[in-house]
Amino acid sequence: MEFNFILPENFEPQSVKHLLEKTWLVPRKQRYFLRLKKHFWVNGVLVSDQHILVSTDRIKICFDSEDFSELFVPFGDKNLADLIYEDDHVAIANKPEGMKTHGNEKNELGLQNHVAAAVGHGVFVVHRLDQSTSGAVLFAKNQFVLPILGRMFEENLIHREYLALVHGHFSSPVITIDQPIGKNRHDKRKQIVTPTGKRAVTHLSVLTEYKKSSLIKLTLDTGRTHQIRVHLSALTAPIFGDLLYGNDTHEPRLMLHAQKISWPDPFTGEMREVLAPSKTFDARCQQEQDNQD
CATH class of the missing domain: 3.30.2350.10 (Pseudouridine synthase)
Structure with missing residues (x-):
């Protein structure tokens, strides 16, 4: 398994060791293989982990099949x-x-x-x-x-942005929900807000208010199971179509959609952003808009 990289022009000089451990976040096991087997080349030359790298250097690293x-x-x-x-x-x-x-x-x-x-x-x-x-x-x-x-x-270097259509309105257009989440002892399928749970933080912004519902944007600082659904249910604003934390049996789908993901490229640092459309989500929101008239 061979990988080749060209270090970007804005690359700050650093050792191979620093690049692998701190900049690229390569795990210890893989760093050990590269060092032990001498599988790290710079501009075609084998180097040690103390070698100083500079911008535009050409990197080649190799792993053997038994390494994974x-x-x-x-x-x-x-x-x-x-x-x-x-x-x-x-x-x-x-x-x-x-x-x-x-x-x-x-x-x-x-x-x-x-x-x-x-x-x-x-x-x-x-x-x-x-x-x-x-x-x-x-x-x-x-x-x-x-x-x-x-x-x-x-x-928290990879960010996801969600959209949700929920019942009711909010007292503020921007809310941070910082409530711990843990297992529901009475229903193994569900999570619950509980003081004994793990810390969970959800940021909420209201995008549109309809007659009896709201379209909201959500981002997460943590990634607990069912985090968004649990937090919104705890605010008595369950998501449309949530059969586990609500009772919308007539809705065609759960109205929760991961619309965007953004992250820095792990090897160049260049920011990337990808949008994911959903026709079924948009169509259901349009129904709420039409009901305004």
């Missing part, structure tokens, strides 16, 4: 992948509501399988969306970048 565990992902239908962004290291797909991010059973297919078929090889799940939620899902295309992206999520 093998991944087998059965191919799904490439026509169901709906790729909206792809580069050498990541693929982003626009997941429709009702499709799982990945299968849970041996022969069950999910978005991961369809994306694998589209790119021609297995891809790795970096984060998930609930089956009933639509929108942008990021996959790693190789095992080198997988833990780097995981670390970026942990450090």
Whole structure:
């Protein structure tokens, strides 16, 4: 497995060790392999981890097949992948509501399988969306970048922006919900706001107020299970179509959509932003708008 990079013109001089550990966030295990096997080249020359790198340097790193565990992902239908962004290291797909991010059973297919078929090889799940939620899902295309992206999520360097159509109105156009979330002891399917839970922070902005509902934008500082749905339910503003935390049995879908994902390229630092449209989400919002008249 070989990877090649050209350091950007605004690159600040630093050692190979600093680049791998601090700038690229490469995990210790992979740094160990590169150092032990001497698999790091600069401008065609093998170098130590104390070598100072400068802008426009050409980097080549290699891993052996035994450095990573093998991944087998059965191919799904490439026509169901709906790729909206792809580069050498990541693929982003626009997941429709009702499709799982990945299968849970041996022969069950999910978005991961369809994306694998589209790119021609297995891809790795970096984060998930609930089956009933639509929108942008990021996959790693190789095992080198997988833990780097995981670390970026942990450090809140990868940002996701959601839209939701909810019941009711809010007392303020901008709200930060800082309430811990934990398991519901009475219903294993659900999470609940509880003082014994893990810290969860959701930022909410009202975009449009309809007669009896609101279209809102949400961003997260944390990534707890069902975080948005739990926090909005706790505010007595459940999401339209939420059968778990509400009772909208007549709605065609859960009105929660991951509309945008943005992140710095892990190797160049260049900011990237991808938008994911949803016709079904927009159509339901249009119905609320039409009801205004």
